[in-house]
Amino acid sequence: MGTYSMQDVDALVADSLASVAALTSLDELRAHEAELDGKRSPFAVLQKTLGALEPDERREAGARLQAARATVREALDARRVALEADERVVRLTRDRLDLGDVVVTSVSAPLAAGHVGLVPSTQRALEDVFVAMGFTVADGPEVETDWYNFEALNIPPAHPARGMWDTFYVELGDPETVLMRTHTSPTQIHLMEEAVANGTLPIHSVMPGRCFRRDTPDARHLATFHQIEGLVVDRGISFADLAGVIETFTRAYFGSDIASRLRPAYFPFTEPSAEFEITCTICRGDGCRTCSQTGWIELGGCGMIDPAVFDAVGIDAREWSGFAFGFGIDRCAQMKHQIADMRALIDNDVRFLRQFA
Numbered sequence: 357m358g359t360y361s362m363q364d365v366d367a368l369v370a371d372s373l374a375s376v377a378a379l380t381s382l383d384e385l386r387a388h389e390a391e392l393d394g395k396r397s398p399f400a401v402l403q404k405t406l407g408a409l410e411p412d413e414r415r416e417a418g419a420r421l422q423a424a425r426a427t428v429r430e431a432l433d434a435r436r437v438a439l440e441a442d443e444r445v446v447r448l449t450r451d452r453l454d455l456g457d458v459v460v461t462s463v464s465a466p467l468a469a470g471h472v473g474l475v476p477s478t479q480r481a482l483e484d485v486f487v488a489m490g491f492t493v494a495d496g497p498e499v500e501t502d503w504y505n506f507e508a509l510n511i512p513p514a515h516p517a518r519g520m521w522d523t524f525y526v527e528l529g530d531p532e533t534v535l536m537r538t539h540t541s542p543t544q545i546h547l548m549e550e551a552v553a554n555g556t557l558p559i560h561s562v563m564p565g566r567c568f569r570r571d572t573p574d575a576r577h578l579a580t581f582h583q584i585e586g587l588v589v590d591r592g593i594s595f596a597d598l599a600g601v602i603e604t605f606t607r608a609y610f611g612s613d614i615a616s617r618l619r620p621a622y623f624p625f626t627e628p629s630a631e632f633e634i635t636c637t638i639c640r641g642d643g644c645r646t647c648s649q650t651g652w653i654e655l656g657g658c659g660m661i662d663p664a665v666f667d668a669v670g671i672d673a674r675e676w677s678g679f680a681f682g683f684g685i686d687r688c689a690q691m692k693h694q695i696a697d698m699r700a701l702i703d704n705d706v707r708f709l710r711q712f713a
């Protein structure tokens with residue numbers, strides 16, 4: 357802006373208003389504010405000349421100057437409001453999200469949902485097979501006393517058969533009295549005790565659950581694993597019923613192309629006892645590392661309830677008879693899906709886990 361005298365105040369106002377109107381952005385407005393209205397403006401310069409005037413003249417000139425300056429300040433404020441509004445529109449337009457893009461983005465990168473693991477889904481499939489055969493499903497504790505895991509199952513303290521189960525003991529009470537169950541068979545004892553107490557015999561139940569053994573994991577074993585126990589206590593039950601149930605189950609779960617066999621075995625709580633095996637699904641019977649070159653994989657054990665077990669729970673063995681079986685759920689998953697090494701089940705490698713979604 358040039359230099360103005362008091363005579364030029366109208367021209368100063370007109371020039372100032374033109375400059376204000378020419379401002380195109382808030383940055384420009386801020387840069388020129390001081391020249392138009394502030395300390396560096398012609399108004400400030402003129403203000404200083406007023407001191408040399410006579411009092412009357414000074415009052416009149418001061419009033420004109422103030423009014424003129426107020427006009428310019430109002431124009432400046434109005435221009436600021438208008439520019440702010442313009443810039444907000446520009447910003448909103450620039451930042452606006454295209455809703456189409458938002459949808460496409462979220463569809464192209466969906467959050468991965470988890471899924472039921474292979475062992476629980478195998479457990480459910482096995483339960484379904486047995487429920488279809490008329491069994492109910494029961495549950496039992498993972499921490500047991502020596503009585504349930506061993507003694508009531510006809511394995512007295514120091515019996516050599518205890519060596520069949522390497523046991524994790526819990527530091528509770530007297531040494532080696534509380535333990536992590538080494539099999540699901542203790543749940544049989546709970547079920548029989550309850551049925552006797554409530555007068556609800558017969559029993560046709562399966563009992564799935566987690567078991568623990570002080571074993572070194574290898575291709576066929578885990579230290580924490582899962583079994584499903586079966587128990588039938590009724591009148592007139594024979595070994596043929598047991599063999600029929602095992603045969604029906606293996607066909608229903610693995611299909612009729614997988615052979616199964618029972619072989620004589622020993623368990624303290626069943627007599628006679630057997631272990632049942634199926635053709636190794638990894639090598640189809642030829643022999644491989646997983647089945648230790650035998651062509652067969654042991655799924656579990658079974659047999660007729662030993663009268664000593666009936667005695668322990670107070671069931672009259674002259675009236676009732678029954679059978680039990682117990683086999684590995686993890687082993688079933690392994691054979692069903694041809695998993696050469698069972699340790700894959702606990703490695704948590706998502707490339708393995710995802711195959712069973």
Ligand code: PHE
Pocket residue numbers: 538539540541623626629656657658659680681682683
């Ligand atoms: N509890 C036995 C084991 O884990 C298996 C079994 C169950 C055998 C029921 C006979 C009857 O070794």
